Every structure is written in structure tokens, then in C-alpha cells.
Amino acid sequence: MPLTYSPPIRDMQFVLHEWLGVTKHLQQLPRYAEFDQDTFNAVLEEAGKFASEVLAPTNSVGDLQGCQLDRTNHSVTTPDGFKEAYAQYVEAGWPALACEPEYGGQGLPFVINQCVFEMLNSANQAWTMYPGLSHGAYEALHAHGSDSLKALYLPKLTSGQWTGTMCLTEPHCGTDLGLLRTKAEPQADGSYALTGNKIFISAGEHDMAENIVHLVLARLPDAPAGSKGISLFVVSKFKLDANGELGERNPIFCTGLEHKMGIHGNATAQLTLDGAIGHLVGEPHKGLMAMFVMMNGARLGVGNQSLGLTEIAFQNALAYAKERLQMRSLSGPKAPELPADPIIVHPDVRHQLMSAKAYAEGGRMLGSYCGLLLDQAHHSADAEQRQQALSQLALLTPVVKAFLTDNGLSATIGCQQVFGGHGYIQETGMEQLVRDARINLIYEGTNAVQALDLLGRKVLGDQGKALTAFGKQIGAWGKEHSQEPKLIEFLLPLQNLGERLTELTQALGGKAMRNPDEVGVAAVDYLRIVGHLTFGWLWAQAAQVALAAIADGKTDPIYPAKLETAKFYFTRLMPEVETAFKRLQANANTVLKTSHALA
Amino acid sequence: MPLTYSPPIRDMQFVLHEWLGVTKHLQQLPRYAEFDQDTFNAVLEEAGKFASEVLAPTNSVGDLQGCQLDRTNHSVTTPDGFKEAYAQYVEAGWPALACEPEYGGQGLPFVINQCVFEMLNSANQAWTMYPGLSHGAYEALHAHGSDSLKALYLPKLTSGQWTGTMCLTEPHCGTDLGLLRTKAEPQADGSYALTGNKIFISAGEHDMAENIVHLVLARLPDAPAGSKGISLFVVSKFKLDANGELGERNPIFCTGLEHKMGIHGNATAQLTLDGAIGHLVGEPHKGLMAMFVMMNGARLGVGNQSLGLTEIAFQNALAYAKERLQMRSLSGPKAPELPADPIIVHPDVRHQLMSAKAYAEGGRMLGSYCGLLLDQAHHSADAEQRQQALSQLALLTPVVKAFLTDNGLSATIGCQQVFGGHGYIQETGMEQLVRDARINLIYEGTNAVQALDLLGRKVLGDQGKALTAFGKQIGAWGKEHSQEPKLIEFLLPLQNLGERLTELTQALGGKAMRNPDEVGVAAVDYLRIVGHLTFGWLWAQAAQVALAAIADGKTDPIYPAKLETAKFYFTRLMPEVETAFKRLQANANTVLKTSHALA
Incomplete structure (x- = not known):
């Protein structure tokens, strides 16, 4: 009995349309003015089919087989079915979904891409990291690469012919x-020869695409010591000629x-660079900043991975x-007619299931909310909206990364526990979810690093501005709905938590x-509190939408x-x-x- | 860099001698009157050497190789080194440590055996389950077997020539x-022919010992339905003649x-019984009760497994x-002279380490305390002491099983996190600890089952008597030390927690x-509270012993x-x-x- 997976399309529609109203928000952004709700729904339906029908069957195989390195030629073979699934993925145009039309992309919103990736992660996190890292490479080149580098690399990353790494x-x-310590020596032709050893490079080598685009941090000869002496380079697995044709290795x-x-x-690769030719991306010595473009996206992506695992574990x-x-x-x-009751009657089983459900659906709301912020940050015509979206995204990124992944681990463990001894054996697939x-x-910064980022940089380092703005937004929403008696059980604890957080933040500042x-000392606990304030606000809103729908006579059991x-x-959970x-x-x-x- | 392991002998001495004073307590029991502290220490030293030098090197190998079944002859091969380590274990007489002298045992106290097994579990939990299950089989036969069954089986289980299963x-x-559903058909010679399928049988088949003694639950033909129709049988892998010589399979x-x-x-075996000959242990239809003799010991043993893993993860x-x-x-x-500081300077790293340490050392106190209770329950000359010990043991058994294993999972995960990405790869051995x-x-009853046992049976089912007695013991200890000003920071929260638990228990009863x-709904949270009250009491006592030693001018940094x-x-942690x-x-x-x- 392998894992089964039903794409949570109905819940995505609740989140995107009934709660967030994404279509209305997106249509205000010039780039997305032409898209409508039906298009979004059709994309989700198709992506769900790919995830459940093509990708999910490869998940357990991938876990059992792993990747194989042939040391004679440094080639890596991915598990059975991975290459074929990727070919279908490329064929269907999925890599291009949220890429720029000028490079062949379909230009769909990030918020929709976020939902697509949630389903891919549910179906097979290990596989999804291959195209996932391509997005990071795309973003970094798009933001910091020269026009010629963009012209060379972005179309192939968009089409999925090539994949990327960090x-x-x-x-x-x-x-x-x-x-x-990896070194980059300038060459006469303006390129650089990179030498050094990298480890833990996800998707670092494989047989799924014809080329791999590595974004590599290294030091120039004149680099200052420490983090201010790091530059970013793009290194192609195969050397490219001026037209982008693949040359020698x-x-x-x-x-x-x-x-x-x-x-x-x-494939988590150790990579040895032995004079590999690369090109500078962005300014010398400013590689860490450029890399953060990838890292922030990657951190949202990691939260999304755990969201995907939480959902499939729950199902x-x-x-x-x-x-x-x-x-x-x-x-x-x-069930007196049966020899025993189904275990769902036992309160602790219900507790485990409800925890996973609340974390999955709350995580979906938060992930979609941040996806929309990303769209607004990139594409709003209004500079103030762009700035507000960026600022809130900076605040919420460590929360998404750490809160969703903490929750994902506890939820997959809890769902495994529901299976008793059967959860401990490979056959049911539950233990793989925990290990994944x-x-x-x-990765992408441990959760303790996220917590320091949140409390040290995003809250105290900003004199609490972004947090205060977020608190006001929550407060304003609460005020707007303060006359709805059935919401009181959510509004009061939310308000109370907000007040306690404000006091705590002031005390910690001192x-x-x-x-x-x-x-x-405080950071990890602090992040959990901010996470619960955020989820509390999201769940209060979900309740508000649901109550309004019920009052409208809608009978959908959702x-x-x-x-x-x-x-x-x-x-x-909030306790x-x-x-x-x-x-x-x-x-x-x-x-x-x-x-x-x-x- | 594989895992390293130093037997925590100094801490065991703190627990056994400086805190519990086990020698004095044990000498009051006729059976242990002749043992002294030096003997106990020598046993711990020797066991520590076996664990760290012989057993620990087999742990990672065992994980990588696993066990292999040859389906042609149903034989199971254990990983490299397992058989040899077991031979040394038997040669040194370890299986006999806590067994009765009349069957060849050395008759040492359970509390010492508990410490020995902690070290074995640190070194290799999977291996330790083989001799661990022998103890369970020994206990069940010892408590419920006829004299002839005891004579047949107990000497070989004592010597370690045979191992056991449940x-x-x-x-x-x-x-x-x-x-x-497994059925037992009476045979003309007084034996039974057992037919059925068992799964998840730990140590169920292997090549480490010449014979395996299976204790099997099955139904007699006239058995009532449900749990009151289950009988316990002993089934030898090889049939035995009257002298206990091994015959046919x-x-x-x-x-x-x-x-x-x-x-x-x-080896987690699926076992098919196809008319296997067994003998009844105890009364017909009372097998579940008899099995609980094994289960209670096994539950303490499972807590001890997690204690062992917590200790080695911490180290x-x-x-x-x-x-x-x-x-x-x-x-x-x-460390300005170094390129960066050692990560132990970071508060979250300290938090993870201190959590593991507090759980390991607290778990060692609780495990040893229960080991001593077991000695008193079995061997006190005073019926009232026996009864009190049994009653407290019944209360604490689910706490040991669930609280120590919950803590062990969070501690191994936390210690793995200290390693960052290096904790996720097999090479460092940390991820194996989490999986183990x-x-x-x-197993041995999920932690939710333990929680129901505690709240439903041991507390409410007993009108709170055992819990009240435990609370009084804690209160009396607190009163005894209430004039020690440096203890106030522990005594007040302990007293407060005790009062809140009393109120809670009364409310839950209603x-x-x-x-x-x-x-x-309440059970799992309730168990965590009882666990923290217990650990709070233990840690307050550790503090009291330490303060007294410091006041005495002792300079040991412990x-x-x-x-x-x-x-x-x-x-x-208590929060x-x-x-x-x-x-x-x-x-x-x-x-x-x-x-x-x-x-």
C-alpha cells in the first residue's frame, strides 16, 4: 500500500479565490491584467494531474534506489522514472510557468506557481528539487546577470532544457x-577559472537535462577576507559558445x-572545480548579496516543501x-457491527490528524499570501505597494521557512504515529515523509538561523517597523470584524497574543x-510566537470566510x-x-x- | 567520523551512590545483602568497556547492512560483527547478570542491570534488543511457567545460549x-500445535544463538472471543527432548x-506458525495477564533504549x-585566534545540548529509581514495601516508556540539528540515532496508549491513590529541604506544579x-505534566545533592x-x-x- 495523493484543488480554490481573492489583486498588476480565475484553476487542475499521476509513482522508487555516481566519468544516474517524468514536465511546459515571456516564459503569477510546487512537493520532494533549483538560478541571473548572460542562460532554464544549482x-x-575558499582567477577573455571544493550541492549532477547551470560563490584574488570578499559566478557544466551551443565539458x-x-x-553532490570556466554575475565582492536573491526564494520554497509533505502525510x-x-x-x-472501531474514534488519533490538517491548510494560506506579496513586490505599478510587499515578505520569509518546516516535521511524525508499527516500515511510505x-x-539556513534573522535583523534591526505594520494590519482586520459574534472566540485570543508579542518585543529590544x-537565547521561541500570531490571523480569516459562506446558505462541507x-x-496548537x-x-x-x- | 561513546560511569555513580544510595537500600533486601558498592562499580566499568569497545563499533555496520533472510531455509543472517559481539557477551556472562542463581544467574540487582543496558543501548540499540528480549521471555517463564518449563528453558536463557522473543x-x-487469531490445538501429549501468522517480531529469527524461545499468544479452541480468550505458549525454534537437547526444527x-x-x-520478523509445537505457560485464557509481566519490563526497557540514545547523541x-x-x-x-568561534558559543546550540543533557541525566535518575523499585518489589522482606514499590512502579512505568521516548526523539533530533547539514548524512551517525x-x-504500546494507561487506569482507575502517595513523597522531600535557601528556585515551582496537577486530576475525574x-482528549498532555513533575523532583534532588557536596568543599565539576x-x-524544559x-x-x-x- 504505497502513499496515495489527491491534489487539494478545492482547498486551493478556497485559499486563492474565497479568501485571498487573488484574481482581483493580480489583475491590478499590469503584468497579470489578462489572466482570469478560470485560467488559474485550469493550471492547478493540470498540475495536480501531473503531480498525482506522473510524479507520485516515482517517489518511493526514488527513495529506495537513490542516485548512482559513476566515478569513471563523474556521471550521475537518477532513479528509475525520474528522467522520464522530467521529460514530460518539460514537454508540458511547466518549467516556463512563472518565467518572463521575453525568455519564453508563460508569465504566470508566483502565487499560482507556489500552489503548483506544493503539489509537486507532495508527490516527490526529492525530484521537485531539480526544477526547484532551476528557479533559483533563473532568479539570480535575472536579477544580477548581464544582458548577454541572460540571453545565453534564461531561455534554456525557462524551457527546462537546462537545470540550475546553488x-x-x-x-x-x-x-x-x-x-x-573557492578561488576565481581572471582570464584574458574576461572569464574566470574557478578552483575549489563544494559539498551538499542539491541537484548538483544528474542525467535529467542536457546541461547544468551552476551558480557558484568564490573569491577573486584581490578579495577582502570574510563575507565582503565573495563573488558570484555562473559555471556551465558544458562550456558554451557565443550562441549558447554546448561545447566541451x-x-x-x-x-x-x-x-x-x-x-x-x-543527488547531493560533492563538486570539484578544477579551473572550471565561469562568468561573473553582478559586481565583484557582492556575491553574497546576489545570492540572497536565490536564498530568499529558496527559503519560501523550503517552507513549501514541508507544506507538501504535511498535506500528503495528512491525507x-x-x-x-x-x-x-x-x-x-x-x-x-x-461501529458495533465491526470487530473493533476504526481508530479515528480515538481522541489522540484525531488530535494528530487535526494538527496536520491545521498546519497544512494554514501553511497553504501563508504560502499563497507570500506568493501574492512576491507578485506585488515585483510587478506592482505602485512603488509604495512594492515597498510594503517587500518589507512584509522580508519579515515573513524566515517564518515561512522555519515555522512551516518545524510544523512539517511534527506533522509527519504525528501522521506516522497514526499508523503505529506500520508507520515504521517502508511499505506504507510514511517513514519516508519524516526522513524527507x-x-x-x-538547509537554506537552519531554523535557528531563521530565528536570528527574524528577531535580530527583521524585527530589532528595523526598530520593529515591519512587525508593527503587520500588527496594525491584523488589528485593522480584527476591528473590521469585531461585530461578528461567532468570531469572538478567535478575535480575542488573537488580540491578546498580539499585545503580548508587542510587550515581549519591547522587552527584548531593551x-x-x-x-x-x-x-x-530568545530567537527560536520568538519565531514560534510570531508564527502562531500569523497562523492565528490566517485561521481567524478562514473562519470568517466560512461563517459568511454558511450565513449565505452555502452547503459545501468545506x-x-x-x-x-x-x-x-x-x-x-496556538497554546x-x-x-x-x-x-x-x-x-x-x-x-x-x-x-x-x-x- | 563515526559516533564516539564514553560510558557515563561518573554520572551513574552520582545517581546510584550519591543520590539514590542504592547499596544501602539493596543491602536491606535479603537477596542483595552481600553485594557492595565496589562490586557494582566494577560491573559498570566492565560493562562500559564491552559497550564502548566491542559493541559500539558494530552500530553503523548494523544500520548499513541490516539483516538478510534466506527464503530457501528461513534463516536470517545478522550484520557483520553481531554474532561475534554476542559470543563475547555470552562468554563474559552478561546474560546471567540479573538472573536467579538457581538457574545459573549472578543475581545482581535490576538497578545495576538497568545501567548496564543503558550503555548497551547507547552502543547499539538494534543489537541490544536480542538479549533484551531474552529478559522478557525469562521473566514470563519465571513468573508463570511450570517447574518443568522453567528447568528446561531458564538455564539456557540465563547463559545466553538461547534468546527469546515476544x-x-x-x-x-x-x-x-x-x-x-493464531490458534493452539491441544495434542494428545499435553502439548499444543500452533498455527497462525505473527508480524513485527523483534529478534524473531537470527544466527546469533543456537535456539530461540518464542513466547506466543494464541487462542485455544474453546476460547471466549476477545482479550479474555488468549493464552500464552512457549514455542522453541527447535523441538526439545526431555533433557532440553535440541531436536528437529x-x-x-x-x-x-x-x-x-x-x-x-x-531482525523484525514475520513468523508463520504451521502446527508449531508449544506448551502452555500459566492458565488457559489468561495469557494476556501473563504477557503483561513481559510488557511492563519491556516498557521500562524501551524507556532505557531512548535514554541510551539520548546520552550518545548528547556526547x-x-x-x-x-x-x-x-x-x-x-x-x-x-576565539579571536580562530577563523570563527566554535558553534557552542551560539545560544541555540547550547539550548539543544542542555536539553539532551537534562533529559539524559534525568532519565538516568528515573530509570535507576524504577530499577530499585523493581528490586524492592521482588525482594523486600516487608510486604508493605513490596506493595508500595509495585504500586509506584505501576504508576511510573507508562511515564518511563512515553516520557523518556518522547524526550529521546526530540533530543536526538536536536543533537542532529547541532551538526547542521552534516547531521543529515549517514557518515556522522547522528541521523541513525533519530531513526532508531x-x-x-x-512499540510496546504507543505513547498514546501509555498515556491512557496512566490517566485512565493508573490514576483515575485507582481513585488517585498511587498518584497521591507519590505527591506526598515529593511534598515530604520538599518540606525536609525547605530551609535550604539555594533550593527555593526549585522547590517553589515543584510545589506549584504539584498543586496544579492535583487540581487538574480532580477536574479530569469529574x-x-x-x-x-x-x-x-486529556491523556497525552496529562502524561507530559506528570513526567515533568517527576523530572522536576529528580532535578531538584540532584541540585540538593550537588549543593550539599559543594558546601562540603567537594570540587568535582560534576x-x-x-x-x-x-x-x-x-x-x-519544565515550561x-x-x-x-x-x-x-x-x-x-x-x-x-x-x-x-x-x-
């Missing part, structure tokens, strides 16, 4: 890229593949819980001035389901903040002054 | 053993091995955190009478380390109860009335 990590540096070779806990289907655990018979309900048999979900808390380590899930969220607040009241020295214990 | 689960029943065959998330080195994460250089401390460079730790929340499902860890525990209490205030319907959401 080459940051080296054996001695992950978070701390200032330590990196560029010496950027896969010299090893990692054996990992999960995402086995993705399968729900189906199992309705089918598996074991014990009787404590309040008496619920685990990486999402680590503490941080006296001792910067206070930020480090509305009472949303109300139940909102109630569950507020009473069973996590109580632990966080309690810890934050404690003296930071109980973490910092532990030199004997950690001797 | 055959409970079938494809359609895990928690709900009342559904089991008994038809209990391994027909499949599960592919699992972890514990790959342990390796601590070493890595001191060595890995990445970024600077937020409060300025701590995961099963402990599932709710449960009105609606039994309230127990199911004492300030204990104090720091106690402070960390109270301010950073988890705030979330639990908040949830428990909510209406149970937010879990129960979710029929649309879970449609």
Missing part, C-alpha cells in the same frame, strides 16, 4: 560563508554523492485512520541592547470543516506560545552560563 | 490483542523481514559543537465521569554542572507544562467534534 557550501563552511565534476537520511532521489493518515480497526471508543462502540521532512529544518546574546479546524488550531512565553521570562543565564555542564 | 502482533492487531518459520526506518540490525553533539567553527558569538568573538529513536514511541472521551542543568531544566495546561482548559469538543474536518 553552489555555496564547502566542507568547513555552511552557515558561515565568509569562510569560503567544463571541469566542474561530481566527485561524490552523500548518503543521506532522506531525499534519496536528489494518508486520515485514510488509514478510517480503515484500520483497533479497540473500542472509550465512550462505547462506534527532516532536511527542511536544516535586553538585547544590554547583552546581544539575549537575542540568541465551511464547517474550516470552522472546526480553526477552533482546533486556537485551542490545541504552544504559553511555553515560549514562560521560557522567555527566564533569565538568559540558564542557557548562557552552562560552562560546567557543557565542559 | 510474539504478540498479527497483521490486523497490534494494540488490540483481543482480535488475535519446529515449524515456526521466518517468512519475511520488515524494511524499517531504523533499528536495521534487529557526540557536544564534541562537535566544541570543534566546529562557524560565525562569531553575538556578543563578540570568543523513532520506534521507541511506537469530566471523565460525564464523558469517558475526556480521558482520551556538582556545578548538576546545578546548571537543574536550572536549565526548570526554566527551559512545556504551560502548553499542556492551556490545552487542558479547552473544551474537549475541539478535538471530538471534528467530523467535517476529518470526513
Whole structure:
């Protein structure tokens, strides 16, 4: 019994149309003025078919087979079916979905692309990383590449003929890229010869596309030490002539593949650059800034990976819980005609299922909301709207990355638990979801790094401006709906949490001035609180939309389901903040002054 | 860089001698009157050497190779080194450690055996399950077997020549053993022929010992339906003659091995019984009761597995955190002579490490405390002490099983996180610890089943007597030390938590009478609160012992380390109860009335 997957199209429509009203917002942006809701729905339907029918069947195979490196020629073979699925993906034009029309793209909104990628991630996270990294390479070249580099690379990334990578990590540096050592020597023709060793390069080598476009961080000979001496280069697996035709092999070779806990289907490559020819992207020594264009997108993408895993874990655990018979309900048999009750009658099973559902659907709201912000940040004609969208996106990006991936790990573990011993064996597929979900808390900046980014940079570093603006937005929404009696059970705790967060932020600002380590002690708990404020606002809105629909006489069962899930969220998940607040009241020295214990 | 392991002998001595004073308590029991502290220490030293030098090197190999089934003859080959390590284990007499002298055992206390098994589990949980299950089989036969069965089986289980299993689960029943179908037909000679299919049988088939003693649940022909119609049988892999000599193969065959998330080195067997000859253990139809002798011991053993994993995860994460250089401390460079600071300067890294340490050392206190209770329950000359020990053990068993395994999963995940991307690859060994730790929340009764056992049976089912007695013990200890000013920071929150738990228990008693499902909604949070009350008491005692030692002028750095860890525990881990209490205030319907959401 492998995993099954039904694309959550109905819920996406709830989120995109009934709640966000994306079509109206998107049509205000010149670029998207011509798109309508039917187009979006048709895209989602088609993408759902590809995800469930073509991609999902490759997921377990990919996990069992992994990727194989042939050391004689440095080639990597992906698992059975990966190449064929990618060919279909390219054939159908999916890589071009959200790319610019001038490079052959279809120019669809990011918010729709976000939903498409959620479904791909549900079906096969390891596979989806191959095209996912192409998007990062596309964004970096698009934002910082010269016109000639763009002309050379973007059409092929758009078509999917080529895929991309991000080459940051080296054996001695992950978070701390200032330590990196890969060297770039200027050549007479304006190119650079890159030499060094990169590790943990996702999709770093494979047989799915004819060429790979590596975006590589390296140091120029005159580079200052540390993070201000890093430049960004584009290095093509095969050298290109002026027309972009593939020439001889560029010496950027896969010299090893990692054996990992999960995402086995993705090739996590050690790459050795031995005088590989590359071209500078953007300004010398400003590579880290340029790379952050990729990183921010990648962080939203990682949150989306965990959203996809949470959704498929929920679907399968729900189906199992309705089918598996074991014990009787404590309040008496619920299926007396059967030898035992289906385990969904047991409250802890319901708790696990509802947690996954609330995290999946809340994550979908947040991911879509950020997708729309991205569209507005890039394409609004109004500079102020662009600025506001960028600012809120900066605030929410670490929340999406860390909150959704924390939730995804706990949800996949909870859904695995629903299966009992059957969840621990490969056959049901649930344990793979946990192993795959685990990486999402680590890569693209560990969740602790996200928390420092949020509290240190995005909140305190900005004197709380972006957070205050977000708080006002939540407050204004609450005020708008304050006369709806059935919303009170959501509005009051939301308001209360907002007030506690404001107080906490002020207190932390003061503490941080006296001792910067206070930020480090507080950051992870702080991010969980901001995450719950955000989800609380989202779930309150879902409840509001559902109540209005019910009042309108709509009978779709999604509305009472949303109300139940909102109630569950507020009473069973949001209370996590109580632990966080309690810890934050404690003296930071109980973490910092532990030199004997950690001797 | 594989995992390293140093047996935590110093901490065991702190727990056993400085805190518990086990020698004094044990010498009051006639059976252990002759043992002294030096003997115990020598046993721990030797066991530590076996664990770290012989067993630990087999752990990663076991994970990579797993077990292999030869379907032509139903034989199972264990990973390289497993058989040899077991031969050394038997040669050194370890299987006999806590067995009765009358069957060749050394008759050492359970509390010492508990510490020995912690070290084995740290070194290789999958391997340790083979001898671990022998203990369960020994206990069941010892408690319920006829004299002739005991004479036949116990000496060989004691010597380790044979190993044991527990055959409970079938494809359609895990928690709900009342559904089991394996049949036992009486034979003319007083034996039974057993037919059926068992799954998930740990250590169910292997090449490490010459024979396997299966304890099998099955139904007699006249058995009533459900859990009151289950009997316990002993089925030897090879038929035995009257002298216990091995004869022909008994038809209990391994027909499949599960592919699992972890514990790959342990053979998780599907066993087909095809008229296998067995003998009744205990009374007909009372097999479930008899099996609970094994299950209770097994539940303590599962907690001990996670304790072992938590300890080794902590040790390796601590070493890595001191060595890995990445970024600077937020409060300025701590190792300016190096290119970056060791990551142990970062507060979140300290938080992860301290969490694992507090859970490991607290778990060691609880495990040892329960080991001593087991000794007293079995061997006290005083009937009242026996009864008190049994009653407290019944209360604490689900706490040990669920609280220690929950903590073990979060601690291994946290320690893996310290390694960043390097924690996700097999090479460092950290991801194996997470995968191995995961099963402990599932088998021997899922943690939700433990929670129902605690709240439903051990607390409410007993009108709170055992819990009240435990609370009084904690209160009396607090009173005894109430004049020690440096203990106030621990005594006050402990007292407060005790009072809140009392109120909560009374409230839940009332709710449960009105609606039994309230127990199911509350149970998991309730267990976490009881676990924290227990750990709070233990850590307060550790602090008290440490403060007294410091006041005595002792300079061993373990004492300030204990104090720091106690402070960390109270301010950073115990606050988890705030979330639990908040949830428990909510209406149970937010879990129960979710029929649309879970449609």
C-alpha cells in the first residue's frame, strides 16, 4: 500500500479565490491584467494531474534506489522514472510557468506557481528539487546577470532544457560563508577559472537535462577576507559558445554523492572545480548579496516543501485512520457491527490528524499570501505597494521557512504515529515523509538561523517597523470584524497574543541592547510566537470566510470543516506560545552560563 | 567520523551512590545483602568497556547492512560483527547478570542491570534488543511457567545460549490483542500445535544463538472471543527432548523481514506458525495477564533504549559543537585566534545540548529509581514495601516508556540539528540515532496508549491513590529541604506544579465521569505534566545533592554542572507544562467534534 495523493484543488480554490481573492489583486498588476480565475484553476487542475499521476509513482522508487555516481566519468544516474517524468514536465511546459515571456516564459503569477510546487512537493520532494533549483538560478541571473548572460542562460532554464544549482557550501563552511575558499582567477577573455571544493550541492549532477547551470560563490584574488570578499559566478557544466551551443565539458565534476537520511532521489553532490570556466554575475565582492536573491526564494520554497509533505502525510493518515480497526471508543462502540472501531474514534488519533490538517491548510494560506506579496513586490505599478510587499515578505520569509518546516516535521511524525508499527516500515511510505521532512529544518539556513534573522535583523534591526505594520494590519482586520459574534472566540485570543508579542518585543529590544546574546537565547521561541500570531490571523480569516459562506446558505462541507479546524488550531496548537512565553521570562543565564555542564 | 561513546560511569555513580544510595537500600533486601558498592562499580566499568569497545563499533555496520533472510531455509543472517559481539557477551556472562542463581544467574540487582543496558543501548540499540528480549521471555517463564518449563528453558536463557522473543502482533492487531487469531490445538501429549501468522517480531529469527524461545499468544479452541480468550505458549525454534537437547526444527518459520526506518540490525520478523509445537505457560485464557509481566519490563526497557540514545547523541553533539567553527558569538568573538568561534558559543546550540543533557541525566535518575523499585518489589522482606514499590512502579512505568521516548526523539533530533547539514548524512551517525529513536514511541504500546494507561487506569482507575502517595513523597522531600535557601528556585515551582496537577486530576475525574472521551482528549498532555513533575523532583534532588557536596568543599565539576542543568531544566524544559495546561482548559469538543474536518 504505497502513499496515495489527491491534489487539494478545492482547498486551493478556497485559499486563492474565497479568501485571498487573488484574481482581483493580480489583475491590478499590469503584468497579470489578462489572466482570469478560470485560467488559474485550469493550471492547478493540470498540475495536480501531473503531480498525482506522473510524479507520485516515482517517489518511493526514488527513495529506495537513490542516485548512482559513476566515478569513471563523474556521471550521475537518477532513479528509475525520474528522467522520464522530467521529460514530460518539460514537454508540458511547466518549467516556463512563472518565467518572463521575453525568455519564453508563460508569465504566470508566483502565487499560482507556489500552489503548483506544493503539489509537486507532495508527490516527490526529492525530484521537485531539480526544477526547484532551476528557479533559483533563473532568479539570480535575472536579477544580477548581464544582458548577454541572460540571453545565453534564461531561455534554456525557462524551457527546462537546462537545470540550475546553488553552489555555496564547502566542507568547513555552511552557515558561515565568509569562510569560503573557492578561488576565481581572471582570464584574458574576461572569464574566470574557478578552483575549489563544494559539498551538499542539491541537484548538483544528474542525467535529467542536457546541461547544468551552476551558480557558484568564490573569491577573486584581490578579495577582502570574510563575507565582503565573495563573488558570484555562473559555471556551465558544458562550456558554451557565443550562441549558447554546448561545447566541451567544463571541469566542474561530481566527485561524490552523500548518503543521506532522506531525499534519496536528489543527488547531493560533492563538486570539484578544477579551473572550471565561469562568468561573473553582478559586481565583484557582492556575491553574497546576489545570492540572497536565490536564498530568499529558496527559503519560501523550503517552507513549501514541508507544506507538501504535511498535506500528503495528512491525507494518508486520515485514510488509514478510517480503515484500520483497533479497540473500542472509550465512550462505547462506534461501529458495533465491526470487530473493533476504526481508530479515528480515538481522541489522540484525531488530535494528530487535526494538527496536520491545521498546519497544512494554514501553511497553504501563508504560502499563497507570500506568493501574492512576491507578485506585488515585483510587478506592482505602485512603488509604495512594492515597498510594503517587500518589507512584509522580508519579515515573513524566515517564518515561512522555519515555522512551516518545524510544523512539517511534527506533522509527519504525528501522521506516522497514526499508523503505529506500520508507520515504521517502508511499505506504507510514511517513514519516508519524516526522513524527507527532516532536511527542511536544516538547509537554506537552519531554523535557528531563521530565528536570528527574524528577531535580530527583521524585527530589532528595523526598530520593529515591519512587525508593527503587520500588527496594525491584523488589528485593522480584527476591528473590521469585531461585530461578528461567532468570531469572538478567535478575535480575542488573537488580540491578546498580539499585545503580548508587542510587550515581549519591547522587552527584548531593551535586553538585547544590554547583552546581544539575549537575542540568541530568545530567537527560536520568538519565531514560534510570531508564527502562531500569523497562523492565528490566517485561521481567524478562514473562519470568517466560512461563517459568511454558511450565513449565505452555502452547503459545501468545506465551511464547517474550516470552522472546526480553526477552533482546533486556537485551542490545541496556538497554546504552544504559553511555553515560549514562560521560557522567555527566564533569565538568559540558564542557557548562557552552562560552562560546567557543557565542559 | 563515526559516533564516539564514553560510558557515563561518573554520572551513574552520582545517581546510584550519591543520590539514590542504592547499596544501602539493596543491602536491606535479603537477596542483595552481600553485594557492595565496589562490586557494582566494577560491573559498570566492565560493562562500559564491552559497550564502548566491542559493541559500539558494530552500530553503523548494523544500520548499513541490516539483516538478510534466506527464503530457501528461513534463516536470517545478522550484520557483520553481531554474532561475534554476542559470543563475547555470552562468554563474559552478561546474560546471567540479573538472573536467579538457581538457574545459573549472578543475581545482581535490576538497578545495576538497568545501567548496564543503558550503555548497551547507547552502543547499539538494534543489537541490544536480542538479549533484551531474552529478559522478557525469562521473566514470563519465571513468573508463570511450570517447574518443568522453567528447568528446561531458564538455564539456557540465563547463559545466553538461547534468546527469546515476544510474539504478540498479527497483521490486523497490534494494540488490540483481543482480535488475535493464531490458534493452539491441544495434542494428545499435553502439548499444543500452533498455527497462525505473527508480524513485527523483534529478534524473531537470527544466527546469533543456537535456539530461540518464542513466547506466543494464541487462542485455544474453546476460547471466549476477545482479550479474555488468549493464552500464552512457549514455542522453541527447535523441538526439545526431555533433557532440553535440541531436536528437529519446529515449524515456526521466518517468512519475511520488515524494511524499517531504523533499528536495521534487529531482525523484525514475520513468523508463520504451521502446527508449531508449544506448551502452555500459566492458565488457559489468561495469557494476556501473563504477557503483561513481559510488557511492563519491556516498557521500562524501551524507556532505557531512548535514554541510551539520548546520552550518545548528547556526547557526540557536544564534541562537535566544541570543534566546529562557524560565525562569531553575538556578543563578540570568543576565539579571536580562530577563523570563527566554535558553534557552542551560539545560544541555540547550547539550548539543544542542555536539553539532551537534562533529559539524559534525568532519565538516568528515573530509570535507576524504577530499577530499585523493581528490586524492592521482588525482594523486600516487608510486604508493605513490596506493595508500595509495585504500586509506584505501576504508576511510573507508562511515564518511563512515553516520557523518556518522547524526550529521546526530540533530543536526538536536536543533537542532529547541532551538526547542521552534516547531521543529515549517514557518515556522522547522528541521523541513525533519530531513526532508531523513532520506534521507541511506537512499540510496546504507543505513547498514546501509555498515556491512557496512566490517566485512565493508573490514576483515575485507582481513585488517585498511587498518584497521591507519590505527591506526598515529593511534598515530604520538599518540606525536609525547605530551609535550604539555594533550593527555593526549585522547590517553589515543584510545589506549584504539584498543586496544579492535583487540581487538574480532580477536574479530569469529574469530566471523565460525564464523558469517558475526556480521558482520551486529556491523556497525552496529562502524561507530559506528570513526567515533568517527576523530572522536576529528580532535578531538584540532584541540585540538593550537588549543593550539599559543594558546601562540603567537594570540587568535582560534576556538582556545578548538576546545578546548571537543574536550572536549565526548570526554566527551559519544565515550561512545556504551560502548553499542556492551556490545552487542558479547552473544551474537549475541539478535538471530538471534528467530523467535517476529518470526513
